Amino acid sequence: MTNPLVMLLLLLVFSFALAAVLSCFREDEKSDIMRGTLRRAMVFSVSVIGFAAVAYFTSGFVLFPA
Numbered sequence: 412m413t414n415p416l417v418m419l420l421l422l423l424v425f426s427f428a429l430a431a432v433l434s435c436f437r438e439d440e441k442s443d444i445m446r447g448t449l450r451r452a453m454v455f456s457v458s459v460i461g462f463a464a465v466a467y468f469t470s471g472f473v474l475f476p477a
């Protein structure tokens with residue numbers, strides 16, 4: 412299994428890249444792009460972490476209870 416810190420780092424890089432692209436499409440001013448990139452990156456990261464937590468607990472407690 413991959414190191415969790417590496418996975419977290421990759422998640423942050425992917426989130427910032429995705430947020431930058433989305434912010435550039437939606438905003439025109441540089442300051443708005445920078446502010447929107449940070450906000451969207453955090454939203455994407457929290458969303459992915461939330462989906463991962465739900466999948467982890469569902470697989471551990473609902474699908475394969477010990």
